[in-house]
Amino acid sequence: TEFKPPIKEYPGKIAQVQLGAGSRKPVYLGGQTSLYRFEEPQPNPPIVTFDVFDIPMPGLPRPIREHFSDVMESPGEWAKKAVKDYGANMVTMHLIGTGPKVMDKSPREGAQAVEEVLQAVDVPLVVGGSGDPVKDPLVLEAAAAAADGERCLLASANMDLDYHKVAKSAVDYGHAVLSWAITDVNMQKSLNKYLMKDGLKQEDIVMDPTTCALGYGIEFSIDVITRTRLGGLKGDPDLQMPMSSGTTNAWGSREAWMKKEEWGPTDYRGPLWEIFTGLTLMLNGVDIFMMLHPESVRILREIGETFTK
Amino acid sequence: MAKVTAMDVYKLLPQTNCEDCGEASCMAFATKLSEKEADLTLCTELSDKKFKKLDDLLAPAVKEIIIGKDEKAKIIGGDEVLYRYEESYYNQTVLAVDVPDDLDDSDFEKRIKQIEDLEFERTGESLKLDAIALRNKSGDPEKFANCAKKLKSSKYPVFLVTFDPIAMEKALAFIGDDRPLIYAATKDNIFDMADLATKYQCPITVFSPGDIEKMKDLVFTLRSNGVEDIVLDPGTLTGDAIGDTLDNFVMSRRLAVEDKDEDFRYPLLGVPALVRLNNEEDDDIKKGTMEATIASTLMNKYADVLILKGNEIWELIPILTLRQSLYTDPRKPQAVDPGIYEFGDVDENSAVLLTTNFSLTYYTVEGDLKSGDANCYLLVLDTVGKAVDVAIAGGQFDGESVADLVKETGIEDMVKTRKLIIPGLAAPLSGEIEDETGWNVMVGPRDSSAVPDFIDEKF
Ligand code: B12
Ligand code: SF4
Known part of the structure; x- marks a missing residue:
């Protein structure tokens, strides 16, 4: 038999989401009409966004602290370093300090940290709360207002909090929303449906199917992400959004941070753990990666570009 | 199909x-x-x-092929699906490490020993390498054959890596009846190599870098000549061309699984080692990081065999872990038997701990208790293979189920104390566990690595 490249037809298309507007240089996520570039040219390369925190974050592993210890007191300087020195496409501003059990900063203070970063860099922002289901919607609302028209990604809307409020903040001030479900395609579909009822369109939503790190359930993430992307391309309108990964979760694995002679230096092992986690999810459909280590970011960006060129 | x-x-x-x-x-x-x-x-x-x-x-979409013989044998291939959630992947990726034939005797021995001894324990499994890829770097057929002879006694099966049929024949004369993998037939040597594969009944790799159309031709030629056990190497192009490599792997596997194209229904082989061989000037850390990155790319997308050059543990741990994860069977929970486990010397005053029966959780805790020389009982709750906070969120871990476990195990007859150490993540359940069991609950650390010290200081 003759050789014919195995190119498939997909009835569906992944929506293209723009992040960054106003004073930001925009980036674009998604927009795919196929799984691989040999089928159809891939419209956008994967994007990496650097994690930045509004407090000095004592818990960060040493291989990361050593790159940022000089700027951790100032979110603006931290963001600048991520962009200028390490080539970040975007910055994720985690407002950890607003956590009631952390420093209980007010939503207004959170918004100020966002303003500081907006001033410092011209890349688009992801804005995240502290993970407190009661306070996060209020913090995100204040941040959304402060960043009016800059088209940030608000992280996140999920079933455990008042996602109506998050959706409304996005609609009112022109932002996109991260729709986060915990490794469950059906939960993801429901949440997306609710968000679209609240006035968001496919082009305003990025999904977070949850990143289980390498060795800590990465196979669950692989399966859910694969099914989600195939579902979208097959035509399910509730799954036709780009996907995000909290790749930073990799640093929670003891193989990444724990000092142990027999395992070799964490300086090399840690970044690889983050690269493997991100890359595996990239190969199965994720479009944007929230990451921590400069070397992991560089390698993931480079290889991601060659997969889509 | x-x-x-x-x-x-x-x-x-x-x-x-x-x-x-x-x-x-x-x-x-x-x-x-x-x-x-x-x-x-x-x-x-x-x-x-x-x-x-x-x-x-x-017959599976991808043919199963055996490399090596008897206790050395490794099976590759056997996959039926493109995506693991549809069923499962079978026969995990075989990891071979490159050994050049120009090492002096003691370096050669050292390297073989390193490869054979490398081991990493994870969730109760010992993760190891699988094969030795002997490369005819010297270009001298005699040297190659002599090294092959030394590998007769190796623990792992051997790949014979040379494009020179003369060197291949000389090496096969020594170890041909051990079913080494012949690497490789190319468009230039295919008939000579096919004869050797037939004569020695060995599996053979087809190497067609960057051109899978040509690869198909070569496979067809081999099949027409009666060769059955074939492995496909579409070329591992590194640097910017890694995207092409990925495309070739995916296309090959798609043609096997979805089109049942007979010329593609064979295991795939990648060579991340080329990153190290081709970039002489980079430092070792950079090369190791890149080699592992390529390995993870190809393992994710269908490589059944990988040839690596690095054998540093920090580089191999992530590769071995990814392999373990990809090849778990999605149809089965990863769980250990619930019940009671003993560590060290226990008596009626020993500490009693609680955890869940998710394999990863159990073996992590087990490892920590052993390395910390703890003496204690460990109660393992049946959470249908869920981690601590997953089981709490999912409702499999609550006061009642813990009370049942305490009763069923008979722990109340084994110890005089009534103190139970629970995982830090289970703190919100402490009241409910006390009510249901009548025991005193001590909330332990969040990470079990701190448990042995916790027992010494607080129990
Ligand atoms: C993988 C994963 C899953 C997998 C399941 C994997 C499995 N077999 O358990 C899947 C996808 C199925 C899943 C499902 C759900 N998940 Co989930 N999942 C995770 C994830 C990413 C990792 C869990 C893990 O493997 N941990 C590793 C193991 C080794 O940790 P561990 O068991 O806790 O053990 C450690 C400690 O507890 C301690 N320890 C253990 N035993 C002992 C004993 C003693 C005595 C001591 C002192 C210490 C100790 O040491 C161990 C090593 O550090 C976490 C997030 C995260 N990064 O932690 C979320 C997470 C646990 N999941 C969560 C949720 C909500 C769910 C769901 C309820 C989602 C849903 N609504 O459907 C379901 C529940 C499913 C069910 N039970 O029926 C939440 C829980 C939130 C909370 N705390 O309430 C988390 C934290 C994610 C989040 N941030 O929201 N999940
Ligand atoms: S399948 Fe079993 S029962 Fe049926 S004929 Fe064969 S041996 Fe007998």
Whole structure:
């Protein structure tokens, strides 16, 4: 038999989401009409966004602290370093300090940290709360207002909090929303449906199917992400959004941070753990990666570009 | 193409229900066959013709191939699906490490020993390398053959890496009856290599870098010459071309699984080692990081065999872990038996701990208790293989289930104390566990690595 490249037809298309507007240089996520570039040219390369925190974050592993210890007191300087020195496409501003059990900063203070970063860099922002289901919607609302028209990604809307409020903040001030479900395609579909009822369109939503790190359930993430992307391309309108990964979760694995002679230096092992986690999810459909280590970011960006060129 | 059903299989069985196969009926046997849980040879009533038909029907999309012999044997291939959630991937990626033939005797021995001894324990499994890829770097057939001879006694099967049929023949003369993998046939040497594969009955790799159309031709040539055990190497192009490599791997596997193209229904082989061999100037850390990155790319997208050069533990731990994860069976929970486990010397005053039966959780805790020389009882709760906070969120871990576990294990007759150490993540359940069990609850650390110290200081 003759050789014919195995190119498939997909009835569906992944929506293209723009992040960054106003004073930001925009980036674009998604927009795919196929799984691989040999089928159809891939419209956008994967994007990496650097994690930045509004407090000095004592818990960060040493291989990361050593790159940022000089700027951790100032979110603006931290963001600048991520962009200028390490080539970040975007910055994720985690407002950890607003956590009631952390420093209980007010939503207004959170918004100020966002303003500081907006001033410092011209890349688009992801804005995240502290993970407190009661306070996060209020913090995100204040941040959304402060960043009016800059088209940030608000992280996140999920079933455990008042996602109506998050959706409304996005609609009112022109932002996109991260729709986060915990490794469950059906939960993801429901949440997306609710968000679209609240006035968001496919082009305003990025999904977070949850990143289980390498060795800590990465196979669950692989399966859910694969099914989600195939579902979208097959035509399910509730799954036709780009996907995000909290790749930073990799640093929670003891193989990444724990000092142990027999395992070799964490300086090399840690970044690889983050690269493997991100890359595996990239190969199965994720479009944007929230990451921590400069070397992991560089390698993931480079290889991601060659997969889509 | 649709999967083979039990009905498809049943139609070809004798339908006499003679029970010789150990099953109650032909239908039961058919079900097992279609789930890959039984071997066709167990049916005693099949004619040769029917056997061949069934064997073809049951053949996986990717042919299974054996490298090495007897206790050294490793099976590769056998996959049926493109995405693991659809079923499972089978026969985990074989990891071979490059050994050049120009090392002096002691370096050669050292390297083989390093490869054979490398081991990483994870969730109760010992993760290891699988094969030795002997490379004819010297270009000298004698040297190559002499090294091959030394590998006769190696623990792992051997790949013979040379494009020179003379060197290959010389090496095969020594270890040809151990089923080494011949690497590789190319468009220039294919007939000579095919003869060697046939003469020694060894599996053979087809190498066609960056051109899978040509690869298909070469495979067809081999098949036409009666060669059956073939491995495909579409080339591992590094640097910017890694995207092309990925495309070639994916296309090859798609053609095998979805189109059942006979020239592609073979295991795939990648060579991340080329990153190290091709970038002389980079430092070792950079090369190791890149080599591992390429390995993870290809393992994710269908590589059944990888040849690596690095054997540093920090580089191999992530590779071994990814392999373990990719090849877990999505149809089965990863769990250990619930119940009571003892560590060290226990008596009626020993500490009692609680954890869940998720393999990763259990083995992490077990490892920490052992390395910290703790003496204690560990109660393992049946959470259908869920981690601590997953089980709490999912409702499998609560006061009542813990109380049942305490009763069932009989721990109350083994110790005088009534103090239970629970995981830090289970703190919100402490009141409810106290109410249901009548025991005192001590909330332990969040990470079990701190447990042995916690027992010493607080218990
Ligand atoms: C993988 C994963 C899953 C997998 C399941 C994997 C499995 N087999 O358990 C899947 C996808 C199925 C899943 C499902 C759900 N998940 Co989930 N999942 C995770 C994830 C990413 C990792 C869990 C893990 O493997 N941990 C590793 C193991 C080794 O940790 P561990 O068991 O806790 O053990 C450690 C400690 O507890 C301690 N320890 C253990 N035993 C002992 C004993 C003693 C005595 C001591 C002192 C210490 C100790 O040491 C161990 C090593 O550090 C976490 C997030 C995260 N990064 O932690 C979320 C997470 C646990 N999941 C969560 C949720 C909500 C769910 C769901 C309820 C989602 C849903 N609504 O459907 C379901 C529940 C499913 C069910 N039970 O029926 C939440 C829980 C939130 C909370 N705390 O309430 C988390 C934290 C994610 C989040 N941030 O929201 N999940
Ligand atoms: S041995 Fe063969 S004929 Fe007899 S019951 Fe089993 S499958 Fe049927």
